[in-house]
Amino acid sequence: MTRRRQAQEFEGCLSAFFGLFGLGVKQDTVTSLPYRTKESILTAAENRFYLVLIKAVENKAVIIPKVGLQDVFAINDRENYRSFRNRISTRHIDFLICEVNTLRPMFGVELDDSSHNKAETQKHDLFKNMVFEAALLPLVRVPVKQNYHVEELKAVLQEYFKKEESPQTQPSCPNCKIPMVRKTARHGEFKGSDFYACTNYPTCKEIINI
Ligand SMILES: [Zn+2]
Incomplete structure (x- = not known):
């Protein structure tokens, strides 16, 4: 036996x-226990994109696939902490692009397949977009394709790498004394112009115009 x-x-x-x-x-x-190790943590479609993403990112950052939003975002609202945590606890970002040494999140990349056309998925996508926007973390959405062009993807990501600046040149929030992030106004009379926002936004609404 x-x-x-x-x-x-x-x-x-x-x-x-x-x-x-x-x-x-x-x-x-x-x-x-009925567990077995998967052949890959990526699906075939994700893997196809990942191989191109590696080339596009080069060695400028680290790519971490399938990160839980709970690990990416802290929650400023203590009173409603549990409720806001629950809203993100089952969600993840397909690829998180992080600074090499510190693993500070730089931006997220989401691969949108055909399920993103469904109403329910769109509702979740919208919520995810809003979470990223609230936390001032850029989110790049890439439609799933059979083939990707490295140069094309590089050009898209270039913009997000450009926005990244060394902490020394970033101003600190006058209220919170923490580094601010560079953002581009999407709406209103200053649409298209860059400014610095506090990383505690929306709790702190301090901004510095550039
Ligand atoms: Zn602040």
């Missing part, structure tokens, strides 16, 4: 024993 088989039989005895006493508590054993 193999060790594995022995373990299974022993476990069978145990569960019969507990079942008899109505406890119904099934103890986890290694052999009872």
Whole structure:
């Protein structure tokens, strides 16, 4: 009898024993856990894009696939912390582009497949867009394709790398005394012009016009 088989039989005895006493508590054993390691953590479509993304990012940053939004975003609202955490706890970003040494998030890349045309998915996409915008983290959406061009993707990402500046040249928020982030106004009379916003936004609405 193999060790594995022995373990299974022993476990069978145990569960019969507990079942008899109505406890119904099934103890986890290694052999009872139905996990196996996937061939890759990426789907085939994600992998196709990833290979091009590596070339586009070069060695300017680190690419981390499938990061939970909970690990990317802190929550400023203590009173409603649980509720805001729950809203992001099951969501992830396809690829997070981070600074090499510190793993500070620089921007997110989301690969949009055909499911993104469905109403329900669009609702989730919109929420995700808003979370990124609220946290002042750029989000790049790339439609899923059969083939990608490295140079094309490089040109798109270039803009996001350009916005990245060394912390020394970033101003600090006069209220919070923390580094501010460079943003481009999307609406209103200053649309298209750049400014610095506090990383505590929306709690802190301090901005510095450039
Ligand atoms: Zn501030």
